[in-house]
Amino acid sequence: MPYSIESTVRDLLGNDATKAIIERHLPGLSAHPQAGLAQGFALATVAKFANGLISEDALRKIDAALKTLG
16 A cells, blocks of 8 residues: 555554654654544645644655655
8 A cells, every 4th residue: 555645644653664754754743632633634634734733844755755665
């Protein structure tokens, strides 16, 4: 399964390799009190409602890193 910022937060945090990428670019996201509410949404969608906490630059870097996983 190819991963991207269109993958759900559940899928991204449920895989050790993708979780490491998320935590590298967004430290603490997996432990954030509202992370549970975001589980069913794509990371790109969550970013739109994160009040600037997830920047476009971070999304680009995460997406590029996720796509290297093949």
